Amino acid sequence: MAFNSLTFAFFLPVVFAVYWQLQGHLRWQNAFVVLASYVFYGWWDWRFLGLIVFSSLLTWGTGLLIANALRTQNNKLAKLWFIGTITINLGILCIFKYYDFFVSSLCTLLQIDATKHLLHLVLPVGISFYTFQGISYSVDVYRRNILPTNNLLTFCAFLTFFPQLVAGPIERATNLLPQFDSPRRFHYQEAVEGLRRILWGLFKKVVIADTCATFINPVWDTYSHQPASALILAALLFSIQIYGDFSGYSDIAIGTARLFGIKLRENFRTPYFSRDVAEFWQRWHISLNTWFVDYVYIPLGGSRNGKARTISNTFVVFLLSGLWHGAEWSFVGWGLYHALLFMILLITNRTHRYRNEVATYTQIPQIVLTFILLTMGWILFRAPDIETAWEFVYSMCNSTIFSIPQGIHFTRLVCLLMCIFAMVFFEWRNRTKNEAPIPHSFIVYYVIVFAIWWFSGRASSDFIYFQF
Amino acid sequence: MRKLVTKLILFFLPLIVFAVGVEIVVENIPNSYSYKSNYMTSHAADIKTLVLGSSNAYDGICPYELPNCFNLANSGQALEDDYRLLSMYIDSMDSLKMVILPLGYHSLLSSQTMPRRLYYTVYMHLYSRWPLSQYSFEAYDMQNALRKIKEYILTGDITRCDSLGQRLYYEGTVDENGKRDMQIDFLSHHDSFEITKKRDVIDSCANYLHLIDSICQRYNVRLVIVQMPVLSQYKAQLPVEQIMIQDSLLRSFTPSAIYINASEWPLSSKDCYNATHISDATSISFTKELYEYIIRLTH
Numbered sequence: 001m002a003f004n005s006l007t008f009a010f011f012l013p014v015v016f017a018v019y020w021q022l023q024g025h026l027r028w029q030n031a032f033v034v035l036a037s038y039v040f041y042g043w044w045d046w047r048f049l050g051l052i053v054f055s056s057l058l059t060w061g062t063g064l065l066i067a068n069a070l071r072t073q074n075n076k077l078a079k080l081w082f083i084g085t086i087t088i089n090l091g092i093l094c095i096f097k098y099y100d101f102f103v104s105s106l107c108t109l110l111q112i113d114a115t116k117h118l119l120h121l122v123l124p125v126g127i128s129f130y131t132f133q134g135i136s137y138s139v140d141v142y143r144r145n146i147l148p149t150n151n152l153l154t155f156c157a158f159l160t161f162f163p164q165l166v167a168g169p170i171e172r173a174t175n176l177l178p179q180f181d182s183p184r185r186f187h188y189q190e191a192v193e194g195l196r197r198i199l200w201g202l203f204k205k206v207v208i209a210d211t212c213a214t215f216i217n218p219v220w221d222t223y224s225h226q227p228a229s230a231l232i233l234a235a236l237l238f239s240i241q242i243y244g245d246f247s248g249y250s251d252i253a254i255g256t257a258r259l260f261g262i263k264l265r266e267n268f269r270t271p272y273f274s275r276d277v278a279e280f281w282q283r284w285h286i287s288l289n290t291w292f293v294d295y296v297y298i299p300l301g302g303s304r305n306g307k308a309r310t311i312s313n314t315f316v317v318f319l320l321s322g323l324w325h326g327a328e329w330s331f332v333g334w335g336l337y338h339a340l341l342f343m344i345l346l347i348t349n350r351t352h353r354y355r356n357e358v359a360t361y362t363q364i365p366q367i368v369l370t371f372i373l374l375t376m377g378w379i380l381f382r383a384p385d386i387e388t389a390w391e392f393v394y395s396m397c398n399s400t401i402f403s404i405p406q407g408i409h410f411t412r413l414v415c416l417l418m419c420i421f422a423m424v425f426f427e428w429r430n431r432t433k434n435e436a437p438i439p440h441s442f443i444v445y446y447v448i449v450f451a452i453w454w455f456s457g458r459a460s461s462d463f464i465y466f467q468f
Numbered sequence: 469m470r471k472l473v474t475k476l477i478l479f480f481l482p483l484i485v486f487a488v489g490v491e492i493v494v495e496n497i498p499n500s501y502s503y504k505s506n507y508m509t510s511h512a513a514d515i516k517t518l519v520l521g522s523s524n525a526y527d528g529i530c531p532y533e534l535p536n537c538f539n540l541a542n543s544g545q546a547l548e549d550d551y552r553l554l555s556m557y558i559d560s561m562d563s564l565k566m567v568i569l570p571l572g573y574h575s576l577l578s579s580q581t582m583p584r585r586l587y588y589t590v591y592m593h594l595y596s597r598w599p600l601s602q603y604s605f606e607a608y609d610m611q612n613a614l615r616k617i618k619e620y621i622l623t624g625d626i627t628r629c630d631s632l633g634q635r636l637y638y639e640g641t642v643d644e645n646g647k648r649d650m651q652i653d654f655l656s657h658h659d660s661f662e663i664t665k666k667r668d669v670i671d672s673c674a675n676y677l678h679l680i681d682s683i684c685q686r687y688n689v690r691l692v693i694v695q696m697p698v699l700s701q702y703k704a705q706l707p708v709e710q711i712m713i714q715d716s717l718l719r720s721f722t723p724s725a726i727y728i729n730a731s732e733w734p735l736s737s738k739d740c741y742n743a744t745h746i747s748d749a750t751s752i753s754f755t756k757e758l759y760e761y762i763i764r765l766t767h
Contacts, residue, residue: 005601005602006600006601006602006604006605006608007600007601010600188471188472191469192472195476222654222657222658225653225654225657442479445479449483453483453610454610454611456602456608456609457602457608457609457610457611
């Protein structure tokens, strides 16, 4: 069940109404959250519910066992449980997501036929997200950052909370578990803020991202027949599409959670207003990046062991981040491309230039340059393979750069550009705040609802990050 | 909470009233799908020849040249839709003798095109409206719904087919000089596929072909599978493996069905709307020749 579906439009009010009827009964509220989350997830494919239940039981159970072993000073046993749960959780992820990729890559290397060795498993929606959330819980328990919860219902609510189950933000137990452990009261203002956030998220997804897709997909399908101007337009629009799509999803997730009295972490902070790539990574998919920093980069030594080690650690993190997005060499290439950009800043000691500092008008040239660099990276992300990405980039650099792209619906494009301008305008004005940047006005709400309705039509598509 | 619910109801009420109004109006405007559905409901018993398939059948088979024929093909109609339509009407088609299933080189790749599912759901009742989705209501696509209402008010008719179901008015794409564009490169690129990458879709389409074939056998109806004529320049650009696999798959339906490969039927660009769609005028001569050929084969 996607956030931009009619089914969700019926599902959400029903769940909201029942949930607040249970106000004052914490255990029942949590049980209902788990039930609603299973319905939400099972709507895609009920067969994978078993996987989530298994993952929940495993992570919860081993969390208790780790804590128990630590309490009795049996560190070896705690380590054993810890390694066991991490191995199984990562093992499930690897089998579903990476097995075919690695086997086919190995077979290509050894020049043998891979077809009979492949499993062709369907990738369960959101597996990367809830697996990482579960792993963070286990690590935090093992590191004694948190105490494990004894309550299975609370834990299941934490791991499967439907707004963030399939595409994040990847939550930490330190933030989310205590919220499920304490009674929640309905606050009118919170709910209104949640709804405003949902509206803004839908605008970004349906009006911006999906409309961008109607221009981008035909160009990518026939890129070898397209002039350079069309390819450049498609590349630029894809940067907008992926932002609208993913940050739109996060906005809807955060807004939906607020309707239920739960505060999720921010996942985006106007990333395209970044002045260099280092700043971009502090603002884009924050929950994943901080996950990699806390659970990979810092354990590897972070920046404490000299520049060479810092660079190698950075490469490892970007490589894994690329691979996390998908089992394709193009994603690995995308990760390495960002690692290279980051490395330049690292060598020149400029990775922290813009920390906690808001962009100003005079820095727009830097913002534009960063956006262009990011757009080049997104070509790798969008391409089915590295070869296609290279051909796409190569085709962007020829004399047809000034020709007018054929087959483009110009009225629609102008409407889209106006909407993109509106999004940039509102987000720039509110770039310091973590709330929906739209004015508190019913007229604005109606305009946005009509825009969503007008653009949604039949072109609405799944969220890009569902495939990860 | 009561305050929030009240405000939400007041906010959404005008929108819901508007949506319901648009839905009622649009669903009552006659279109090709509702026309075909109504025709099948009232005339199914008289039909001796039924044409299924997608746009190349919609344009390319002239029902007036075949005995008691109705063209039930439609743009983007996938084999799954063909199968469901045949299953739905077969019991009421007492006189049915022959089902003609024209295919193009895209046909084995055509899994159901989701936007069209709306029409099969709302007007032909092939699919359930539940669970609710964007394919359950016309008003979900407000842009298109209002365009239809506007066109209906201006022209009085948005039906795109004639009385026996063949498409009217299709002109294909015209280039900037007003010349008809055959779209050879575009269509050959669009219809080409690597067999290994599309195995699942091909298998699914082949399965629907088998189901159509088995219905025809069960009801003692002759199934005629026709590989439709295309421009030779278009066919030359398709992968040889794709052509061979499609040909051998369709050949495997004989002898229970008749398979006619008319892909090399002589065509020039003036006979077509584009590389894969023959024109209204050409459809008459093609259908006439096709029928004579079927008669020769069956006698």
